[in-house]
Amino acid sequence: MTIHLIATGGTIAMAHDEKAGGAVLSLRGVDFLGQIISQAGPGLPQVSVEEYGPLPSSHFTVEHLWGLRERVAEILKNPTVEGIVLTHGTDTLEETAYLLDLTVPGDKPIVLTGAMRLASDPGYEGIANLLAAVRVAASREARGLGALVVMNDEIHAARDVTKTHSQSTDTFQSPVWGPLGRVEAERVVIARRMERDIIPCPRLEPRVYLFKLAVGMDTELLRYAVRLGARGIVIEAFGGGRVPPWWLKAIQEALAQGVTVMITTRCVSGPIYDRYSYTGAYHDLQRLGCLFADGLNGPKARLRLMALLGMR
Numbered sequence: 001m002t003i004h005l006i007a008t009g010g011t012i013a014m015a016h017d018e019k020a021g022g023a024v025l026s027l028r029g030v031d032f033l034g035q036i037i038s039q040a041g042p043g044l045p046q047v048s049v050e051e052y053g054p055l056p057s058s059h060f061t062v063e064h065l066w067g068l069r070e071r072v073a074e075i076l077k078n079p080t081v082e083g084i085v086l087t088h089g090t091d092t093l094e095e096t097a098y099l100l101d102l103t104v105p106g107d108k109p110i111v112l113t114g115a116m117r118l119a120s121d122p123g124y125e126g127i128a129n130l131l132a133a134v135r136v137a138a139s140r141e142a143r144g145l146g147a148l149v150v151m152n153d154e155i156h157a158a159r160d161v162t163k164t165h166s167q168s169t170d171t172f173q174s175p176v177w178g179p180l181g182r183v184e185a186e187r188v189v190i191a192r193r194m195e196r197d198i199i200p201c202p203r204l205e206p207r208v209y210l211f212k213l214a215v216g217m218d219t220e221l222l223r224y225a226v227r228l229g230a231r232g233i234v235i236e237a238f239g240g241g242r243v244p245p246w247w248l249k250a251i252q253e254a255l256a257q258g259v260t261v262m263i264t265t266r267c268v269s270g271p272i273y274d275r276y277s278y279t280g281a282y283h284d285l286q287r288l289g290c291l292f293a294d295g296l297n298g299p300k301a302r303l304r305l306m307a308l309l310g311m312r
């Protein structure tokens with residue numbers, strides 16, 4: 001059995017460099033391989049390695065992300081590969097994880113990990129996270145769970161997990177539902193399982209824009225996006241799915257132009273639903289024909305809409 005490691009960049013692969021005046025890429029895929037082989041106890045599966053990029057995750061484009069998705073899907077067709085681990089920058093890790101979860105079919109685990117500390121920092125947690133990720137990818141327990149994020153010995157579902165703190169090593173959390181399980185030394189413990197939801201799209205529609213509502217915001221940027229040729233708009237609305245009354249007209253005009261509008265919440269989590277009768281509440285958005293992205297944050301709802309529109 002082989003676990004295939006794809007090194008895509010991020011802090012996990014970086015160390016401080018005096019001359020550059022900051023952190024630079026310093027660990028390549030083969031370095032990761034050397035470190036896990038030298039630090040693992042017994043039972044480490046065979047690991048093969050390649051690099052994709054590598055890039056800071058804030059430098060990813062939609063094409064780069066889709067190319068990574070295609071590579072993962074191709075590798076998983078190899079019958080000797082039982083699972084994939086990706087090392088990844090933490091900034092957009094949850095988006096890559098969600099895209100892989102949503103679009104790569106099959107039971108083989110896809111596990112993403114990263115680090116918040118540099119490889120040159122005391123207490124660098126990258127190799128511990130990577131080893132835990134390899135153990136999860138190789139485990140029978142993780143099969144059928146789709147893409148997972150393993151950090152800090154916790155196993156999170158791609159759909160639920162989000163980066164909650166800009167500096168803490170405990171940054172990845174699944175608000176409301178919590179992690180699916182934990183890695184306890186060499187043991188992989190799954191406490192809860194969830195159903196996957198696959199959109200078998202052949203591409204992503206790139207012209208999908210994300211708006212976050214704030215009190216009193218006007219609709220100028222929304223209208224501008226439609227004039228620019230947006231095919232989809234995602235709105236992080238208030239609470240259970242509410243917009244200011246003056247947004248309804250702009251949303252209606254966007255829909256009339258063939259733009260798909262998806263609503264999610266600007267809250268940390270929760271479904272889209274309410275029982276109000278006032279203007280701009282859930283019932284108005286439902287009547288207009290908006291789609292709703294229950295339980296997905298704005299960036300993940302955007303990927304979902306990009307995938308849905310990519311089916312056309």
Ligand code: ASP
Nearest residue numbers: 010011056057089090091
């Ligand atoms: N700069 C990093 C990135 O590529 C941040 C990290 O990995 O923690 O996202």
